[in-house]
Each structure stands twice: as C-alpha cells, then as structure tokens.
Amino acid sequence: MGSIQGLLDWGVALRIVAVAGYALAFLGYAARLAVRKLKLDRVATGLAVTAVGAHTAYLVTRWIAAGRIEILLRERTGDVLSGTERFWYMVSHPPYTNLFDALNFVAWAMMVCYLIIERKWGLRVVGVLAVALALVAMGEASLVTDKQIEPLVPALQSYWILIHVAMLFVSYSLFTLGAVCALLYLVRTGTASAWLGGVQAALAALLLTLVGGTQLILGTFQMAPGWVHQVPSQLHKGSFLEVTTAAHYIPAGSDKLAKVLVPVPGVGPFLLAAIVLFLAGAVIYFLARKGPEQGTSALGYKVVAAGFVVLTVGLALLVYRIVNSPEVAFPQGIRPAPGEHGPFRFGIASNYALGLIALVWGLTGGFLVTTPLRDRISAGLPDPRKLEDITYKVIIAGWPLLTIGIVMGGMWANEAWGRFWGWDPKETWALITWVVYAGYLHTRITLGWAGKRPAAIAVFAFAVVVFTFMGVNLGLTGEGLHTYGAG
C-alpha cells in the first residue's frame, strides 16, 4: 500500500506519460495526413491508446488518493469510521471536482469517445483535432494554480456527484467531437475561410471581452490587467480586471470571503489590443465574405494574425509576471481569512479566465496554422456525407446524457436544497446548451435540414458548451451554487 504522496507522485508521472503520448499521437495523426505514403495509422492509434491507458491509470490514482485523503482527514479530526463509511469516502471524491481535475477528466472522456468512434467508423482525420484538443485541455489544466486535492465541501458530499457530473462531462466531450466533425464538414464542403475566420475572430473577441469583464462592453474599461473571480455587478462596485493573490480575506461588514486583488502592470493593453484586432478581423472578413478565396493573403487573416501575436505577448507577460511574482504583503488593516497561510503569491484570480484565454489562443493559433494548408487538409478529408453522418451520431449520443444529467441535477437539487430548478447560472447555461442541441435535432430530424446549416449550429453549440463548462464560473453571471471554490 503506497502512501498518498506515493500515489500522487505516480499520478504526476502517469500524467506526463499521457501528455507525451498524446503529443506523439498528434504527430502521428498529423504525419499520416501530411505524407500519404507513410503507413502510420496503427502507430498513431497505438500511441493514442497507450496515452489513454496512462491517462486512465492517472485518473485512478487521483481518485484513490482523493478517497484516502477524505478518510485520513476525517480520522485525523477524531471521526471513527465504519467499514461502509470508509468505502463511501473512498469512492466519494471522483477526479473531476475542481477545474484541474475536470479538464483532465474531460480530455480523457473525449479521447475515449474518439477511440470508440475511430474503431467504429475509422475517420482517423478527426484524431488530429481530438488529440490536439485533449492537449489543449491538459495544458490548460497545467496552468491552473489550485491542483491539490481538497476534501469535498459539505454540499458536494453526495452520491449524485458520481453520476450527475460524469454524465454531463461525457456529453460535453461528445459535443466537442461533434463540433470537430462539423467543422471538418464545413472545410470539406468548401466553406469560405472568410466565414470560418470571421466567426472564429468574433467568438475570440467575445470570449476575451467576457473574460475582461462587462465594464469593457459598457465602455468604462479600467486598465488594470488581470481578472477577478467575482466580477461585481453594477450594484456592487469594485475594481475590474486585476490579478489577485491566492489569498482571501473577509471584508468589513460581510461574512463572505473575498480575494485580495493586486494589479499587475503591463498586461492589460495587450489584451485590449488583441480584442480590438480580433474584432477588426471579424469585420474585415465579414465584408469580404463574398469575394474570392484569398487564404493567407486576405487582409482579415493578417489582422487576426496580428491579434494573435499581441495576445501571445500579453499571455506570456502575464505568465512571466505570475511565475516571478514577489511575495505579496497584505495591505494595511486587512487580515487573511481563517485557515489561510502565507506566503502569498500572484495567482490568476480565476483559473477559468486563464483557461478561456488559453482556449481562444489555441483555437486562433489552430485557425492560423491550418488556413494555408486548407486545400491539402480538405483533399485528405473523407466523403462529406460521412462527416455529416458522424456529427449527427455523436451529437445524438451526447444529447440523452446531457438531458439525463440535467434532470438528475434537478433531482439532486431537490434533495439538497428543496427545489428542482433555481435558475442558478450553471443550471441555466446547461439548459441553454440543451436548447441549442434540441434546436439542432429538430432542424435536422423534423425539418430535414442537412448540410452546412446544421453543421454551423453544431460548431456554434460548441462555443455554448465551452461557456457552460468554464465561462459561467467567471462570475459574470453571478455567484452560483456551482462555483465551489474552484475559482
């Protein structure tokens, strides 16, 4: 029986193996697309399977370690646990209860689903993007500051967490794969890169703006870089866009924890410039949507590329500032909340903000890299009917899970809080996702739409899924019941 630390160390090693495996699998999938003569199918799949194996083992170590921590901390504080209770606490803490674990879990679920699709229908071309997205998710996880396993808060101590959350996360990963297939379909059917680039740039600008805070939309942007976990509403004035320390305090006249905000100089202008450039790129692309295909020589492409460079510099500067952060001294008269111990360093106030920025960065980079290769990629894609078919099948596999996941969430809420539905932001956004996919299914099945329109809905719906998964936790939509200290 290894110690908890031993398990966690094993986990770290297994996670490295998984990430390395995905990276190699990515190269394999990409190489077999780029060079037709290479017989790399089995190699790429083999690497992906190995990586998923290591990833599975990693999640298992994480689960067991979490269970042991739950038991250990209880016994240390004087609880005497029966055999049943020990078993319950052992399984009660699945590996997706904070953002770090959730990202790793979603990446794993998506890869498992992808491998099933590959086995059933071939379609290795989806593998490039699936593995790339898994790498993006795990890379984002690596950036998250709170990686340690904390005991579950009382609200999450329920058997529902085992099924409700897992179902939703698996449905999210299926929808991600559906969006990938739909995107490939759009590329294969010759959708102009002005459309793809324009929508991509507009969504990038929108997500960055949301991360930046509603103040930006209202035109009163405060130029202090960074993000706060809780963006206050109009009624609760506070400073926007500041990086925080990892420390909390209890403000006077309140019984809630607040984060200590410390402005980090220099990053903000880059973020704002990136937003402006993406917006400009979207507009330019939109105006040129009916013109001939221009690829990399299009003005929109250049503007988006410039925005990407600016964002990269800003992101690098931010990460540099955080990594080299000095110890933060508490301002006069503010005491750390009970249970918080120094030294305090800079951290992103919201890991979700960082995750969204990384996602925008990754997607924009992906667009920029693939645009020059468009024709080659398109030529390597299978029959569009097949892509369309698989998009539909993947979504129709995810939709029941989403539905049942949401309904079970309602049943849990009824048990814990006495109401099925409270219009909590996470609940509402899950329902928004559900409505979007209900729209997809009805246009596709009942209205008989086929081709580009449902594919566009499937791609758009992915943005909604991302916002439900991460955007809600930015705090723009209010402090919900689903933001359990995962900030």
Add this chain to the structure above:
Amino acid sequence: MSEQLVPVAPPAGEVSEVARLPELSPQQSHQVVELVFRFFCSLRLTLANLLLLFLAMIAGTFVNPQNDSLVNIERAFAGRTTLLWSYRTFELYDLFHSWWFTALLLSLALNLIACSIERLPRIYYLVRYPETRFDRVVGLRLKVTGAPSAISADAVSDELRRRRFSVRRTGDDIFAEKGRYSRFGVWLVHISLLLILGGGIFGRLTAFEGTVNVPQGGGQADAFIERRPDGGQFRHRLMDGKGARFFVQCDDFRLKEFEPGRPKAFESDLRLFRRMPDGSAGEELARQTIRVNEPLRYAGLTFYQASYQQLERAPRARISVLDKTTGTQQALLVAPSQPIEAADGLSYQLVDYQEDFAGLGPAVQVVRIEEPPGTPRSTDGKPSAAAKITSFWVFNKRPDFDRDNRPDRFAFRFDHITPYYATGLQIARDPSTPIVYLGCFALFGGIGIAFYTSHKRIWAHVASGKISLGGAAHRNLEAFSGEFEELCDALGVPRPAPRKGAQAAA
C-alpha cells in the same frame, strides 16, 4: 347639422354589432380551431420558442447576476427612469419569473401539447396498419430482389419467429416486425418534458421557500420568512396539512471542520413539537440530525441545512461531567455562569476561561457551590450566605487531571470552547414534486426507448423459386444491417450490395 348625443345604453331590444354577425358554420368554426391548432403544431413555432428561450436565458444570466431585489435596484438606479421602467415592466430583477418569460414557457407548453396530440394518431396508424407487402414498400436501403431460392414461405416465417419477430402472412408476402413500441419513444420524451414543465408551472404557483435562523441550545421558531425578489417579505407559520401549528427546536448545531476555514460538515439536531394554543410545547412530532444533503421532511415541509450564523453571545464550553458514584457521564454545552445542577444542593458554574493557563493550554475555571442540607432554593440564583464555595481549574490537555486529583463526587472534563451559533434553516414546500419526479422517470424511460431501441421491419416475398427480402430500422440502421445480413445468411440469400459511399476509408 345638429349634434347627436351618443346614447349611454343601447336601445332596448338591440344587440351589439358583433352579435348581429351571422353564426359561423361548423366548417368555418373548424377552420378557426384548425388554424389555431396548426399554429401551435408548427415546427417553426418550436424553433422560434427555442430561439427566444435561448436569448432570454442568456439575458437572464447577465441582467441581474447578484439576484438583487427590486428595492436595491431602485436605490442603485435612482434617477435613471427608463432603465428603472424597463426593470419594473419586464420584471428584469427576476427575469426567470417574469410575465413574459412565463408566457414563453406557456407557448412552449402549448406547442408540446399540440404536437403530441397531432403525433399520437399518426404513430398509432403507422404501428397499427403497417404496409405488409414487399412490392409496395419504397426506398428500402436493405434489399435483395428476386434471388433464386428453394426456401418455402413457412421456413422463412419460422426463421423470423425464431429471431423474435412477430410475423404476419398475406399470401406470398411475409411481414415481420419487432420493437413497435420504439415508435412511441420520442412521443414519451415530449410528454415527459411537458410533465416536468407543467410541474414547474404548478410549482411556481404553489411552492414556497423561506429561511429562519434558530439559535442552538434549545432555540425555537414557529414561522419562517420568505423573501420575494421584489423586496417584499412574507411570514409563513409552520403548520401541517390540517392547519395544526408546530415549531422547530434546534437542540444543537455543530460546525465540523478539518481545520479552520475548511468545513467538514454542518449538522443540526432538530426536533419538531406541536405548538399548543398558549404557545407551549406539546408532543414531539419528529426528531432528526440534518446535514447538507440530508434534510428533515415533515408534513410536506422540508427543513434543509442551508447556513449558520455566529451569534454575538458569549462562547460556551463543551464539558463532560462524570458522576463517580454512579459512573454515568454527561456531555454538556454550558454558557458562562449558567448553573449546572449536579445534585441536590450541589451546583457548579463556569466562571473563567484562559487560552493558555500557566503554560498548560486552554482551561476553564469552575466554581463549586455546596449549600447546607435543607437550604431553600434561592430565587435570584445567588448562593446563600451559608453556602460553601470553592473553585478549581479544568484543563483541556489533561482530561483525567480533575478526576484523579480533586476529591469530589463529580469530575469535570473540558473539550473545547465553541462560539454560540444559530443554525440557518431553509424551509420549503413544493407540492409539484411528485409530478416533476413522474416526468423525470418518464423522461428516462422515453430516452431509453427513443435513443436505444429501434422499430425493425422485414418484408419478404416468396414465390416460384425466388425470394425477395427487404429490411428497415427507424434508428441505427448500421446495427440492423448486420442483423439483416445474418438473416440473409441463415436463409441462404445473398447479402445486399453495400450502399454507395458507405464505409469509405478515412
């Protein structure tokens, strides 16, 4: 021209213009009903509803993120009349319960009802009167025509029956099907969504929830406060279905932590008592320790552990008192100066607490008051002049010190000092729960049928040494094509040629 006065009342015997219009013929009436019905059946309405819901819900998560009440909003936006007007008119402070959002949900509900009514007979006819003749079925994707075969129609029927198909024969034509109920899956999904939606609307009209803080150590509450989004408050009395009043008593509240700031559990020991007309306690009705995720349910009301509050009263000590003569031990939670009546004429009081007493850790000072036998009980709580008063310290880190070192009938232990809390209870009543649960389970069943089963049909025509075979599944044709091929093999019929474009290598 003379001005004519408009008569106040119509002249006697005259009816209004509308009433004078000719009556609609039954056909015309039907047309009106038909138009309305068609409107609510239309898929375009569904899509419009979904789109509007999508936009409204997005707006709903951004417009009042902190769920501030109208009163607060009025204060914050004082002077901005247009903004305030829209907040009031469109009830943006509580968008999800506003009149227009409710109207949207109702429109969706009517849409669902109309579609379900329209669909059911169609599904029924499809299932009840299927096309049984091979040559009349068009568009079959799995099809073998005119393959030479010596197999008899009986043998084909038997083979299909063996594969659990229900078989019908009309002349040379064989029709076999299984999983007919699968056609009702989607319908069931929609009906269950309607149940959930209906339950939600019913709940909105009948359900309520509120909160109350009950101090630990015997605090009581016989009502709770519902806070409405418009800033109003409503006080609900606790009563059962028959209107008999009761109250909730919090015997103890425990905030358990792994370490300060890391909660392990919130627990309240609750008891419910009947409230007598004079306000005193009647019989005990229920008793439970509630935790987050483990509420107490009584008479349609549910008591949830929602929060807690630290009261500005002196903290208390958890101590245990051992009676050396009987060996019984009693755990107590006592406030400073609160008398502990240990035996007749013998009482104790906690009078002081030191975080670190002479380097020995936390300790409480206890005063022992022994009255001479026969002293009447004092009315003001003060000891009589003849009382024998001594004092001693009890140490947290030396649990057996007092027992071993102080000759007395009662020995003390001191566990820890705890603040004085009130448990924050959320009390809710939702009569729609059974409807919604029914909807949920129907939805699970409907989804299971709609997404994971399929209506499979086989047509065969056997005549003059030739067999034609066709198959269809309304879902997951791929899986069924494997089954169909197996059937072809079993009947000795060549498998159908693969469809164009299928299984193209990626």
